[in-house]
Amino acid sequence: MSEPVHADLTPVHLVFDGEMMLDAPVKVTWRHIVNYPSWQNYSLVQHISGEPGQEGEVVLLKKEEGGIELPSYYARTVKLDPQRRIIWKTYPQERSAEGVSFGIVEFRVDEAQGKTRFCYHTLYEFLVSHRDESALEAFRQQQAANIEAVFSSVFPKLIRLVEKDVR
Numbered sequence: 001m002s003e004p005v006h007a008d009l010t011p012v013h014l015v016f017d018g019e020m021m022l023d024a025p026v027k028v029t030w031r032h033i034v035n036y037p038s039w040q041n042y043s044l045v046q047h048i049s050g051e052p053g054q055e056g057e058v059v060l061l062k063k064e065e066g067g068i069e070l071p072s073y074y075a076r077t078v079k080l081d082p083q084r085r086i087i088w089k090t091y092p093q094e095r096s097a098e099g100v101s102f103g104i105v106e107f108r109v110d111e112a113q114g115k116t117r118f119c120y121h122t123l124y125e126f127l128v129s130h131r132d133e134s135a136l137e138a139f140r141q142q143q144a145a146n147i148e149a150v151f152s153s154v155f156p157k158l159i160r161l162v163e164k165d166v167r
Contacts, residue, residue: 008129009127009128009129010127010128010129010130010136011101011125011126011127011128012125012126012127012128012136012139012140012143013123013124013125013126014122014123014124014126014140014143014144014147015121015122015123016120016121016122016147016148016151017119017120017121017122018119018120018151019117019118019119019120020117020118020155020159021112021115021116021117021118022115022116022117022118022158022159022162022163023115023162023163023166024115024116024162024163024165024166025111025114025115025116025166026083026109026110026111026116027083028116028162028165028166029109029116029118029162030082030083030109031165032158032161032162032165033086033107033109033118033158034053034086038161039154039157039158039161040063040065040154040157041063041064041065041153041154042061042062042063042064043062043063043064044060044061044062044072045059045060045061046059046060046061047059048060048074050076050077053077053080054077054080055077055078055079055080056076056077057076057077058074058075058076058077059074059075060072060073060074060093061073061074061075061090063150065149065150065153065154067149068146068149068150071092071093071094072092072093072094073090073091073092073093074090074091074092074093075088075089075090075105076088076089076090076091078104083109084108084109084110085106085107085108085109086106086107087104087105087106088103088104088105088106089102089103089104090102090103090104090105091103101125101126101127102124102125103122103123103124103125104121104122104123105120105121105122106120106121106122107119107120108120108121116162118158122147124143124147126139126143
């Protein structure tokens with residue numbers, strides 16, 4: 001059952017999937033993935049509840065990445081399968097009538113002949129007030145560009161950290 005949406009708000013969903021090969025074993029790669037503050041620009045990382053590094057943990061994050069400053073948001077570790085996958089649900093610290101209502105972020109790693117196949121899967125939902133379909137599409141395109149800018153900033157950092165660790 002989905003949450004009710006205010007009559008003048010339309011949900012916009014953005015889904016991103018991708019993968020890359022990292023020249024390091026899974027054990028090395030995983031250590032960096034779960035240390036996400038080391039490769040993503042957070043100006044705030046605050047533990048809120050749950051056991052740190054475990055399922056159920058909630059952290060408060062503020063991100064400035066790729067020229068984009070995001071409002072503060074919570075990330076709850078929903079699923080943790082060590083050295084295989086981690087899933088977070090994200091949601092804004094302050095709910096507003098319009099904006100991001102939630103995100104699901106999944107990172108997976110698989111061994112690939114001594115290297116690591118790193119896969120990411122994301123889903124973001126925005127609630128958008130609009131007057132016509134062209135405004136809705138413009139919003140969708142702008143948010144997609146913002147997310148791509150973040151990805152193009154953080155993933156190279158992850159690659160550098162992981163591959164530097166095995167040299």
